[in-house]
Amino acid sequence: MSSSKALIKTLIKNPTRIKTKHQAKQLHAQFLRTQSLSHTSASILISIYTNLKLLHEALLLFQTLESPPVLAWKSVIRCFTDHSLFSRALSSFVHMRASARCPDHNVFPSVLKSCTMMSDLRFGESVHGYVVRLGLGCDLYTCNALMNLYAKLQGMGARKVFDELPQRIDCDTVSSALPLGIDSVRKVFELMPRKDVVSWNTIVAGYAQSGMCEDALRMVREMGSEDIKPDAFTLSSVLPIFSEYVDVKRGKEIHGYVIRKGIDADVYIGSSLVDMYAKSARIEDSERVFSHLLRRDSISYNSLVAGYVQNGRYSEALKLFRKMVNAKVRPGPVAFSSVLPACAHLSTLHLGKQLHGYVLRGGYSDNIFIDSALVDMYSKCGNIKAARKVFDRMNVHDEVSWTAIIMGHALHGHGHEAVSLFEEMKLQGVKPNHVAFVAVLTACSHVGLVDEAWGYFNSMTEVYGLNPELEHYAAVADLLGRAGKLEEAYDFISKMRVEPTGSVWSTLLSSCSVHKNLELAEKVAEKIFAVDSENMGAYVLMCNMYAANGRWKEMARLRLKMKKLGMRKKPACSWIEFKDKTHGFVSGDRSHSSMERINEFLEGVMEQMEKEGYVADTSGVLHDVDEEHKRELLFGHSERLAIAFGIINTEPGTTIRVTKNIRICRDCHVAIKFISKITEREIIIRDNSRFHHFNRGSCSCGDYW
DNA sequence: GTAGGGTTAG
Incomplete structure (x- = not known):
């Protein structure tokens, strides 16, 4: 008996010798067998349990104590924090204070962490006051936790406000009204003995996350002079700065340092490096870093997935996402908002739907990032109804989700709906940003709402203090051109406060072609060739216009030039999904295995079309061939092949969805209207700028496009 | 007690 008491004594004096749950329980049992459990020894047992993160055991014992001593309180508070039960940690802290127990310094790091995780700045500040009153304001761990609290909670609020400020507003008025988190961080930091x-890492991260990059880098240098070596934490705060600045050279220096220090396989460093290289358009370097990682978590995977998306490598993004799922790495919520845009770009509705299912099963349905990405994915994949459903089901709408649905309706030609959604957004008190204006102007342009567009364009500067950017000018120029106000458009572009790109002029050129104004077209083409001498589309359009006007000499001259420059027409392609596979068709290509059946179908339907009054419009065909051959060429246009493939392979009544890489030609637009009527199918085509919904012989664009 | 990836864009 006495030897066991001695054993207990030694163990109690060295609680760290208890290393396993089994040992702890044995000690507990010994206690109960040999002596009554005093408050002090119970507290020590609780702290042993909590050191082993055994919350349940600790709580059972804790509940037997009538007035628990400080050690017991401290232990359970820490343990609650370890288990991410932050609100219980905080309420225990309140209870402890109510029982007049005076805590010592080592509770505060846990309490402050809980405040941080709960985003409870108020509580954190009062804890800070309490710390100071107790004279514990110099404790290293407590101060570190305080800095983290201010950096996370005050910093975020301040940053958000700055992001939304139009540049014209004087920043002084704002910074004095809002306490900047970084100031509080700095104050704590400077007072630390x-x-x-x-x-150091906390203040570096604080500066970096407040966008004060130079200060962050300055602190890293200062660290060096205080003889404190930057570690993996320091570097992963600093690396995103280089991706933001796209300063690969300095980033590479850090990469070298990381390799020399032997921390290049660190997951945190790894994903920062992947991200940095991807943002500098050096995706191969991202891949290399990724391949060297020993361990890959969902963030390292997603850094590369996001990198692929940022660099337009959508199929690779989807492939890697699949690889991640196969590797049994659970995608976090962020992964979905990286991979959904890839589906949106590729128009892969079946994949997008699968991802949506995954989101629902994973319980991520209330995430505003994911929901916005879903809205965008559905509308870009041609299913505006599903997009609207997701949007209507959302609890809160921010400017991004509003913009996604407005853009969705705009792309589907629902200009009036888009405009009224924009008005609704403003009524709800959500301030439109640059992108929202791009969306609403695009909506106006697709349905020809000239007056409304001017109103919105002017309100950007007059009401919202936003400077119009290239996209806004482009949308207005496009609108004027489509509406036939060609001269007005020309003047508008000439007077833009941003240097117009070739593509802005190009939209006007195609309007000139639609409205048959050769004289202005020549002026516009000159502008285009001045900035982009090899603009294929402009050459083709000009050739067509010269041809239509019988100006054969000019046409021949251009054709010759094109030949010299070695230009070839970008092949027109269309895609359609069938049985979870994407089938691609190139104009005039007869290699698809179903080609015979496709031709058979097209010939049959053509016969009926002609009976109903279809006449081929060959004016858009640029070839030196006879009429008969031209009609054949139209016949082989990629969208017709894809549609035919879709119709012969699906049940009657199934909606056909096709994606095309360039604009539909006039003739196909007419032809598809007939096809939709004859086959009684809804046919949805996405071209490079919008959607056309063909149904019962008419198109949603109302032939305005 | 400290760190990395995300949604809207003619």
């Missing part, structure tokens, strides 16, 4: 690498 002793600082360790964590203190």
Whole structure:
């Protein structure tokens, strides 16, 4: 008996010798067998349990104590924090204070962490006051936690406000009204008598996340002079700065340092490097870093997935996402908002739907990022109804989700709906940003709402203090051109406050072609060739216009030039999904295995079309061939092949969805209207700028496009 | 007690 009491004594004096749950329970049992459990020894047992993160056991014992001593309180508070039960940690802290127990310094890091995780700045500030009153304001760990609290909670609020400010408003008025988190961080930092690498890392991260990049880098240099070596934490705060600045050279230096320090396989460093290289358009370097990682978590995967998306490598993004799922790495919520845009770009509705299912099963349905991405994915994949459903089901709408649905309706030709959604957004108190204006102007342009567009364009500067950017000018120029106000459009573009790109002029050129104004077209083409001498589309359009006007000499001259420059027409392609596979068709290509059946179908339907009054419009065909051959060429246009493939392979009544890489030609637009009527199918085509919904012989664009 | 990836864009 006495030897066991001695054993207990030694163990109680060295609680760290208890290393396993089994040992702890044995000690507990010994206690109960040999002596009654005093408050002190119970507290020590609780702290042993909590050190082993055994919350349940600790709580059972804790509940037997009538007035728990400080050690017991401290232990359970820490344990709640370890288990992410932050609100219970905080309520325990309140209870402890109510029982007049005076805590010592080592509770505060946990309490402050809980405040941070709960985003409870108020509580955190009152804890700060309490710390100071207790004279514990110099404790290293407590101060580190305080800095983190201010950096996370005050910093975020301040940053958000700055992001939304139009540049014209004087920043002084704002910074004095809002306490900047970084100031509080700085204050705590400067008062610390002793600082360790964590203190430095916290302030570096604080500066970096407040966008004060130079200060962050300055602090890293200062660290060096205080003889504190930057570690993996420091570097992963600093690396995103280089991706933001797209300064690969300095980033590479850091990469070298990381390799020399042997921390290049660190997951955090790894994903920062992947991200940095991707943002500098060096995706191959991202891939290399990724392939060297020893361990890959969902964030390292997603850094590369996001990198692929940022660099337009959508299929690779989807492939890697699949690889991640196969590797049994659970995608976090962020992964979906990276991979959904890839589906949106590729128009892969079946994949997007699968991802949506995954989102629902994974319980991520209330995430505003994911929902916005879903809205965008559905509308870009041609299913505006599904997009609207997701949007209407959302609890809160921010400017991004509003913009996604407005743009969706705009792309589907529902200009009036888009405009009224824009008005609704403003009524709800959500301020439109640059992108929202791009969306509403696009909506106006697709349905020809000239007056409304002017109103919105002017309100940007007059009401919202936003400077119009290239996209806004482009949308207005496009609108004027489509509406036939060609001269007005020309003047507008000439007077833009941003240098117009070739593509802005190009939209006007195609309007000139539609409205048959050769004289202005020549002026516009000159502008285009001045900035982009090899603009294929402009050459083709001009050739067509010269041909239509019988100006054969000019046409021949251009054709010759095109030949010299070695230009070839970008092949027109269309895609259609069938049985979870994407089938691609190139104009005039007869290699698809179903080609015979496709031709048979097209010939049959053509016969009926002609009976109903279809006449081929060959004016858009640029070839030196006879009429008969031209009609054949139209016959082989890629969208017709894709539609035919869709119709012969699906049940009657199934909607046909086709994606095309360039604009539909006039003739196909007419032809598809007939096809939709004859076959009683809804046919949805996405070209490079919008959707056309063909149904019962008419198109949603109302032939305005 | 400290760190990395995300949604809307003619």
